[in-house]
Amino acid sequence: MIEVANLSKRFGKTQAVANLSFRVEAGTITGFLGPNGAGKSTTLRSVLGLVHPDAGSTTVLGVPYRELERPLHRVGAVLEASEVHPGRSGRNHLRVLAAAAGIPRSRVEEVLALVELSSGAKRRVKGYSLGMRQRLGLAAALLGDPEVLVLDEPANGLDPAGIRWLRDLLRSLAAEGRTVLVSSHVLAEVAQTADRVVIIHRGSLVQQAAISDVLAGAKGATRVRTPGAERLRELLVAERVTVSEGAGGALLVDVHPERVGELAAANGIVLHELTVDSATLEEVFLELTGGETTE
């Protein structure tokens, strides 16, 4: 669906992407993760034909982006939220793009409603909040009703309600059979929506796996609260699972939540909480990317 093969790109002295290869399968949500400056945007822009790679190749739907017929009908992209003329209204921004792609004006109103921006569509983009700009970017990506979506840090600038709205939207888009590639520098942000993750660091691949496998590798990533803590701990230890004490009397367990849930159910143990601990997730992420923070 999306294929990146041996991609390399250097900007001046900075090797932005170094021999990167990965695949995004059809019908999945793939999280594209890495710290800021890891080369995510350069990779996505190469996939979209905006950046010319020094070496390697990228294809979308089997061909380089530039060879797609009617590209907006095949691939939708949200890159930076600021790429709009500040003096143009949101509606006119979309109309300009729709005109270029031969998309009828009625579709502009549809996508405005879809991203809940209809009421602000008349205003000039200059007065938009970052959240509104992100919505406008999403609306632009959805104009051609594309089967593939590429989103670069779409959660940036969204408030918690906006992030939740975005998550629900991505889920419903994927449920319609679309392929989604969404980048983020926060693992927890995509952990709840993505099926698979591609993790890069300094322009190179660190891991490409199902999200459950990444989480499975996390120490103490599963957090359990239960009145039967003693009994559950015994059962887990008997299965050679490492268990430690978390805050508030919770247990932190090194296996999938699914496994813990099954074990508890089989033994009639009541659970009050069973979650993937996002703080721990970030530690996993930092471990995978060399433990560095770039901010």
Added chain:
Amino acid sequence: MTALIRSELLKIRTTRGWYAYLIVVVLLTGLAVAVEIGSTADGERGGLDFQVGLVDTAGFAALLAIILGITIVTTEFRHGTVTPTFLAAPHRERVIAAKAIAGVLVAVLLALLAFAVVAAVALPWLTLVDADLQLGEGEVGKRAAQVLLSAILWAFMGVAIGTLVQSQVAALVGTLIWIFLGETLLIGLFGLLDIDGLASYLPFQALDGADGSSGGDLLSYWPAVGVSLGWVALLGGLGTERTRRRDIT
């Protein structure tokens, strides 16, 4: 291609700058034609040369056309809208072609608007002072056609400069400095080197020659049009290649 041209025209119409172009062309032309008539003695107002000169005042359309041409390219880089533009149309040379055509269409519109202003000021005024109107003479129509073609050439030149320079401020300021200072200095230099003949081949000397009004050291009309188109092709070709190769980050 029609879709891209429609998109470019919509881009031009959906920012406030659009109204500034219309207002400025009306005001400048109106002022120029009024000053021209007002400062001419009654007896001379019926002359053919004078009335052809009135048509020349519509030449402000050319100045606005080059500013528009530069702006419609560079604004995309300035505001980053080049990203969605190239996502919708990944063959960048087609986007540039669409911009050139849209720029020319607007240049024609600006020139027609300027003609309308000239007519709206000059016809009643000249009629009022009982001057003979020379509209039947081919010269007036011919000059109008030359002014129209000139506006088209300047719009092309603007798009070519925009694709080559890409920074909005540098392109606009650089072009103005080049027109008013750069070429003057070069003409002086050519004089010192005893190659004055080359001066008329400079881009804006050629464009000057192609507006039909000026004589002097400029090329005659059709050679001037040809040299102007040559400069447009050269700068536009280099600019298109630069745009094609550029990484949009």
